[in-house]
Amino acid sequence: MFQDITTLLLDTKAFKDTIDLFVERYRDQNISVVASVEARGFIFGPPIALAIGAKFVPMRKPKKLPGEVISEEYSLEYGTDKIEMHVGAVQTGERALVIDDFIATGGTLCAAIKLLERVGVTVVECACVIELPELKGRAKLGGKPLFVLVEGGGA
Ligand SMILES: O=P(O)(O)OC[C@H]1O[C@H](OP(=O)(O)OP(=O)(O)O)[C@H](O)[C@@H]1O
Ligand SMILES: Nc1ncnc2[nH]cnc12
Numbered sequence: 001m002f003q004d005i006t007t008l009l010l011d012t013k014a015f016k017d018t019i020d021l022f023v024e025r026y027r028d029q030n031i032s033v034v035a036s037v038e039a040r041g042f043i044f045g046p047p048i049a050l051a052i053g054a055k056f057v058p059m060r061k062p063k064k065l066p067g068e069v070i071s072e073e074y075s076l077e078y079g080t081d082k083i084e085m086h087v088g089a090v091q092t093g094e095r096a097l098v099i100d101d102f103i104a105t106g107g108t109l110c111a112a113i114k115l116l117e118r119v120g121v122t123v124v125e126c127a128c129v130i131e132l133p134e135l136k137g138r139a140k141l142g143g144k145p146l147f148v149l150v151e152g153g154g155a
Contacts, residue, residue: 003130003152005040005101019044021149022127023051026097031124033057033096035116037083037108038064040101044129048099057090059083059112070118074111077104077135085115092120103128103146106137113144 009015026048035057036045042058049056062071062082069084090096098112103126113123123144131137131148138146 001153003102003132005043005129008129009043018129018149019047019051022048022099025127025147026125027052029097029124030095031097032094033090033116033121035059035085035090035096035098035112037100037112041099044101045099048097054097055089057085057096059085059115070115072111072115072118074107075105076107081107083108083111083115087119090116090119090121094121096121096123098123098126100126100128102130102132102152103137103148104132104135106135106140109137109146110140110142113141 031054034045034049034054036042037059038061046056062084065084065086068087070087071082071084073080073082096116103109109126116123125145125147127147130150130152132152
């Protein structure tokens with residue numbers, strides 16, 4: 001079943017409460033990077049980054065970023081995809097939060113973690129609004145903690 005987050009965005013209180021829950025959790029964790037994957041991750045990453053005083057690092061689909069990039073391929077429910085991050089956007093030793101709207105197979109978050117760790121960034125935690133637990137995406141994160149607000153139903 002497709003889990004549609006656009007209804008959440010129409011409810012100003014629910015959307016604000018959602019952002020606030022993440023901000024509350026991450027504001028005192030010395031996080032300097034909030035990273036999200038195009039496209040739906042970009043809805044949640046920037047307001048959280050601004051509120052906790054971190055920079056926002058976009059991870060984009062291939063050939064979208066203008067500068068030099070590093071890339072990581074990942075598997076989806078059907079097929080594969082790739083994400084890219086600008087070289088120099090983050091520095092070795094920084095602490096990052098990876099945020100997305102949704103975790104299904106975990107392939108997307110896993111690729112985001114790998115990109116950051118390849119350049120020496122510590123991923124403190126991953127966070128999503130919705131998790132589809134039956135796809136066991138959590139297991140793909142290599143023991144990295146995952147914080148979710150809602151359990152979705154139906155793969
Ligand atoms: O856990 P996974 O199996 O990797 O699936 C989760 C990803 O799928 C969706 O993105 P999608 O690739 O559909 O792109 P979109 O954000 O552009 O809609 C969603 O926004 C997550 O990023
Ligand atoms: N079931 C689902 N609903 C919404 N987004 C998704 N991305 C991958 N699987 C999804």
